[in-house]
Amino acid sequence: MTAETPAVAGTASTPGTASTASTASISSASAPRYFALIPAAGVGARMAADGPKQYLSVGGKPMLRHALDAFLASPLIAHTYVVVSPDDGQIDAVLPPAGVTVLRCGGATRMDSVLNALRALQGAVGEGDMMLVHDAARPGLTPALIAKLIAGVAGHPAGGLLALPVVDTVKRSTAAEAGPGAAVGSGSGSGSGPGPGPAKVATVPRDGLWLAQTPQMFSYALLARALGAATDASAITDDASAVEALGLSPRLVEGHPRNLKVTLPADIRIAEMYLAEPQ
Numbered sequence: 182m183t184a185e186t187p188a189v190a191g192t193a194s195t196p197g198t199a200s201t202a203s204t205a206s207i208s209s210a211s212a213p214r215y216f217a218l219i220p221a222a223g224v225g226a227r228m229a230a231d232g233p234k235q236y237l238s239v240g241g242k243p244m245l246r247h248a249l250d251a252f253l254a255s256p257l258i259a260h261t262y263v264v265v266s267p268d269d270g271q272i273d274a275v276l277p278p279a280g281v282t283v284l285r286c287g288g289a290t291r292m293d294s295v296l297n298a299l300r301a302l303q304g305a306v307g308e309g310d311m312m313l314v315h316d317a318a319r320p321g322l323t324p325a326l327i328a329k330l331i332a333g334v335a336g337h338p339a340g341g342l343l344a345l346p347v348v349d350t351v352k353r354s355t356a357a358e359a360g361p362g363a364a365v366g367s368g369s370g371s372g373s374g375p376g377p378g379p380a381k382v383a384t385v386p387r388d389g390l391w392l393a394q395t396p397q398m399f400s401y402a403l404l405a406r407a408l409g410a411a412t413d414a415s416a417i418t419d420d421a422s423a424v425e426a427l428g429l430s431p432r433l434v435e436g437h438p439r440n441l442k443v444t445l446p447a448d449i450r451i452a453e454m455y456l457a458e459p460q
């Protein structure tokens with residue numbers, strides 16, 4: 182549950198909470214506090230729904246609300262922040278009565294949204310406090326997974342993240358369109374390589390390969406530095422990749438398949454199956 186509510190400069194609105202300007206400076210010298218930060222400013226292009234996917238109903242409530250409720254149910258989380266687009270008109274209907282601060286500073290990419298939020302929180306969150314950044318599109322998060330991440334990363338200077346070891350054989354294709362729905366290696370038509378002839382397909386050894394989930398947890402100072410230093414935004418597809426670009430190695434903590442990212446329409450039924458299970 183919410184322990185305290187730091188003040189936020191600029192773009193925040195704080196329904197149902199009372200801000201206290203002095204709390205941030207207390208934290209850094211002592212034990213860190215843990216803050217949830219949920220980027221929710223995406224449009225959900227791959228979901229191809231009528232509106233942003235974070236507001237689609239999954240298992241009886243909006244996808245974003247599942248993520249908010251997981252953090253609100255965790256006794257380890259001091260406060261939860263959600264980042265939305267400046268023109269978002271749906272967030273108020275999704276919020277619980279208290280415990281969540283809305284930051285209306287979403288950007289063009291996930292990285293921009295997270296970095297804008299960190300800048301908005303400067304001074305409200307201590308440099309040594311820990312930020313747990315979690316996709317709004319992962320409704321299967323549980324308080325137990327939050328606790329597992331925090332315990333697994335504890336004290337590691339490069340932070341860490343939930344992730345799953347790769348279990349399938351992994352292929353790399355030279356096809357230009359290798360995304361969902363594309364055929365590869367056929368030699369003609371959809372899925373052919375950019376040049377003449379069929380796309381080249383090869384097997385990538387899966388030893389040591391993991392699929393990154395969220396939350397991804399780093400100190401405020403490290404995450405702000407890493408994202409602020411990123412030069413190739415297209416290479417920063419998660420928070421950890423920005424930290425890795427500094428030459429650091431975040432710790433991997435085994436997550437759970439229920440914490441899948443809802444990306445394509447078919448993912449909704451899988452998410453609902455997990456949400457119907459006991460946690």
Ligand SMILES: Nc1ccn([C@@H]2O[C@H](COP(=O)(O)OP(=O)(O)OP(=O)(O)O)[C@@H](O)[C@H]2O)c(=O)n1
Nearest residue numbers: 220221222223224225226227289290291294317
């Ligand atoms: N400019 C953006 C883009 C994404 N996100 C958030 O980052 C998370 C992971 O992104 P993704 O699953 O890719 O969501 P979308 O960007 O909405 O989906 P798509 O890429 O299919 O458009 C989501 O919670 C999404 O809302 C964000 O805050 N700001």
Ligand SMILES: C[C@](O)(CO)[C@H](O)COP(=O)(O)O
Nearest residue numbers: 291316393394395418419442
């Ligand atoms: C952060 C993430 O969920 C880790 O797997 C993923 O990288 C987000 O990617 P997306 O393309 O923005 O969905």
